[in-house]
Amino acid sequence: MNHKWIRQLFASSMLAILTLIAMLGHGTSASAHSGNSVAYSDIQMEDGSIAYDLRIDMYDLRLATAPNDPDVGDFSQEILQKFVTEHKSDVESYLLDKIRLYADSLPLDGALLALEVTEARDQPYAEAKLRFDVSSKPEHFVLDYQPIYDDVDQWHINYVTMALKQDGSDKQSYALNFDNREVELGKISLFRAVKQFFVLGIEHLITGYDHILFVLSLLIGARSIKQILTVVTAFTAAHTVTLLLAGFGVINLPGKLVESVIALSIIYVALNSILNKNASKHNMFLAFGFGLIHGCGFAATLSEMRLDGGQLAASLLTFNVGIEFGQLIIVLLMYPVIHYARRIRWTMPAMSAAISVFGLIWLIQRAFL
Structure with missing residues (x-):
């Protein structure tokens, strides 16, 4: 009888048994x-x-x-x-x-x-x-x-x-x-969706300092009530379009790009009102063009939510109406201040310069940091 073969078989069996015991002993981690x-x-x-x-x-x-x-x-x-x-x-x-x-x-x-x-x-x-x-x-x-x-x-x-x-x-x-x-x-009720997103839209505009400074820059560049109504209407129309498109998932721009361009829009419009004597003639086009980007910024807030599909349209529309209401509040509060501040010659350039500095800081933070 080959004792060497028996010893090899015995050794292999013991190794298999020891391996099995080790695996059972570490079963928790496995x-x-x-x-x-x-x-x-x-x-x-x-x-x-x-x-x-x-x-x-x-x-x-x-x-x-x-x-x-x-x-x-x-x-x-x-x-x-x-x-x-x-x-x-x-x-x-x-x-x-x-x-x-x-x-x-x-x-x-x-x-x-x-x-x-x-x-x-x-x-x-x-x-x-x-x-x-x-x-x-x-x-x-x-x-x-x-x-x-x-x-x-x-x-x-x-x-x-x-x-x-x-x-x-x-x-x-x-x-x-x-x-x-x-x-x-x-399922969220229609009334609750309308109430909630209307208030949310107001809060978002009033606490969105970049949007406020952009609107302020437009008001500084406007010279009459008619021009104010024109730029505000253009801005509203533009950001309504992109807010709805982004809300329904038709467009989806990178957040960093959107936020950087919003900062850039503040700088451009603020400096344009200082350096361009005919700024008021072009403000409508600036308001509409940059308003498209601001609408994507408004939509970014909704991207963090889980909108009830049945109330998606109502939620988007009332959120936008809330933004317009907040924007109206800002315009009504700021216009009298700007109107009387124009009597002091250096006030408008100083305000525009300060706004552009804030825009530059935001641009650096959003684009490079």
């Missing part, structure tokens, strides 16, 4: 690659906020947020506790970037309140307690869940339980996977 990556989301409406408690496989989370951590394969309690302590800000940035909640089409601001070590499915898990501010119970709600799929495991599954009534009743359950990553509930 499980993330075996297609059974699972997370659990519990979403509950509270007073003034939406509570989102996420339990997610610790290995998945660590690999996604701290892939260069030398301890990523160590699952001792001490190392896990160290991770949730030292990488809480990384986890918050990652989750709030990958998990988006929309209430009545508007994105909600969130925060990570706590990150803890827990256990599920006999594996170490992380429990992230997220809170999203919301003023009232939404009629239309969207959960857009993107973590893990593209970073770690395309077979990841997220089991979602939602109760958007404050008493916790009427719970609904969903399973999200690679091909189905969002939940959409309800």
Whole structure:
């Protein structure tokens, strides 16, 4: 009998057994690659906020947020506790970037309140307690869940339980996977859409300092009520066209390009009113041309929202009407100031120069930084 052959067989068998034991011993770390990556989301409406408690496989989370951590394969309690302590800000940035909640089409601001070590499915898990501010119970709600799929495991599954009534009743359950990553509930009413987007349009114009300075530059270059009405009408017509086209997805210009050209438009119109004695004759064309770009800038605000498809047209139109109303407020407030300031000879050139400086600063920030 060949004893050498027996010894080789015995050695091979022992090696196979030891390899199997090692794999079983490290089953926790290997499980993330075996297609059974699972997370659990519990979403509950509270007073003034939406509570989102996420339990997610610790290995998945660590690999996604701290892939260069030398301890990523160590699952001792001490190392896990160290991770949730030292990488809480990384986890918050990652989750709030990958998990988006929309209430009545508007994105909600969130925060990570706590990150803890827990256990599920006999594996170490992380429990992230997220809170999203919301003023009232939404009629239309969207959960857009993107973590893990593209970073770690395309077979990841997220089991979602939602109760958007404050008493916790009427719970609904969903399973999200690679091909189905969002939940959409309800439908925003026409009245709520009109009211919400009208107010949003006013707020966007009044708080959009670049748009305000552009309108101010146009007013400085105008010499009469007729010219003011002409440039404001041209600007309104132009940005209405591109706002609607961008809102319906017909055009989609790079955000950096749009913001840079808006800054450039402020510089050009402001300097034109100083250097060109016939500026008022050309302001209508400048207002229309640059208004097309400003409309894309207005539409960029809507790109951050999840518009209810059934109310898309109403939302876009009332948002634009809100912008026009805000623009009217600006014109009515500024025109008397400009009218009386013209009596001081150096006032208009000084205002235009100051506006162009702001435009130059914005241009540098948006185009080069």
